[in-house]
Amino acid sequence: MRIRLLTAAALSAMVMAGAAVAEPIVIKFSHVVAENTPKGQMANKFKELVAERLAGKVEVEVYPNSQLFGDNKVLEAMLLGDVQIAAPSLSKFDRYTKSLQLFDLPFLFNDIDAVDRFQQSDAGQELLGAIKKKGLVGLGYLHNGMKQLSSSQPLRVPADAKDLKFRIMTSDVLAAQFEAVDAMPLKKPFSEVFTLLQTKAIDGQENTWSNIYSKKFYEVQPYITESNHGVLDYMVVTSTEFWMDLPDDIRSEVKKALDEAIALGNKVALDKSVADKQQIIDSNRSEVINLTAAERAQWVEVMKPVWKKFEEEIGQELIDAAYNSNN
Numbered sequence: 001m002r003i004r005l006l007t008a009a010a011l012s013a014m015v016m017a018g019a020a021v022a023e024p025i026v027i028k029f030s031h032v033v034a035e036n037t038p039k040g041q042m043a044n045k046f047k048e049l050v051a052e053r054l055a056g057k058v059e060v061e062v063y064p065n066s067q068l069f070g071d072n073k074v075l076e077a078m079l080l081g082d083v084q085i086a087a088p089s090l091s092k093f094d095r096y097t098k099s100l101q102l103f104d105l106p107f108l109f110n111d112i113d114a115v116d117r118f119q120q121s122d123a124g125q126e127l128l129g130a131i132k133k134k135g136l137v138g139l140g141y142l143h144n145g146m147k148q149l150s151s152s153q154p155l156r157v158p159a160d161a162k163d164l165k166f167r168i169m170t171s172d173v174l175a176a177q178f179e180a181v182d183a184m185p186l187k188k189p190f191s192e193v194f195t196l197l198q199t200k201a202i203d204g205q206e207n208t209w210s211n212i213y214s215k216k217f218y219e220v221q222p223y224i225t226e227s228n229h230g231v232l233d234y235m236v237v238t239s240t241e242f243w244m245d246l247p248d249d250i251r252s253e254v255k256k257a258l259d260e261a262i263a264l265g266n267k268v269a270l271d272k273s274v275a276d277k278q279q280i281i282d283s284n285r286s287e288v289i290n291l292t293a294a295e296r297a298q299w300v301e302v303m304k305p306v307w308k309k310f311e312e313e314i315g316q317e318l319i320d321a322a323y324n325s326n327n
Helices: 002-022 038-053 074-079 099-104 112-120 122-127 172-179 190-198 209-214 240-245 248-283 293-303 305-309 316-324
Strands: 025-030 058-063 136-151 165-168 184-187 204-208 223-239 287-290
Touching (some): 038 248, 074 223, 099 316, 112 122, 112 136, 112 248, 122 316, 136 209, 165 172, 172 184, 190 204, 223 240, 223 248, 223 293, 248 287
Parallel strands (some): 165 184
Antiparallel strands (some): 136 204, 136 223
16 A cells, blocks of 8 residues: 555656646747737747747747836836846837947938848847846847838928927937927827827827838828938847746747747838838828938938937947948
């Protein structure tokens, strides 16, 4: 009887040990947008690839639409271990490092190809590690697109923006950008932008074609200037502790899946930028203004001094490296 009890206990212990070994590593991926966006599609593709390649070892749970955390809280939650991966806009890292303010500088990049060339360069890749001292590590960049200016009145030259109120993300660089054209920047949540525009509490905002279309800003803004004056991108990020605690072989496969998912997300972003711009034009709800070379040069001349203002915080060499990606 005693032998049978011991055998049963041993078997039970073996089953429990087996269950513990089989327990998959859970990666919670939190983001703030819908699943049909470039970021949403990227996150879902990542989940799919991990399920295919690391079944039983790693499980990705995706939480879209701020179901877990908003971008303002997600990095704190990550450091506490409540979420493992997120992809906030680059402006959200301001309190962790000043170097990423680089991406908010106006007219630094001519187009998204230049942005991509810089991000894939040695200098761009080194920036992924700029937040390591804060316990975070960047795993890759995800595009949304180049930013345009929408407004209640036509914006062709900088003087047209004088005294207008523009919503911005929480960024000192973006505030300085609008102050340079004598406009009034207001830091407001993205979720409030449509209502602020609709009620005329603000006069305009800056955003990508996909955001202007998906959030219907074009329905309450009669003019959109195709300025391509800045970039709205994200950094896919995790905590250093979580990342380094992963077994080497697991970490390698997770990173490979993430890289493939980001490549898909970037292609979706590019395609949507073109398609959504055309949807706005076809709607006839908002007039798209194309700047002449001379008009654009005026915007560049007025806003470029913002670079100098943040040169010490960001680093002149970094600004030069980014600017040279246009060549």
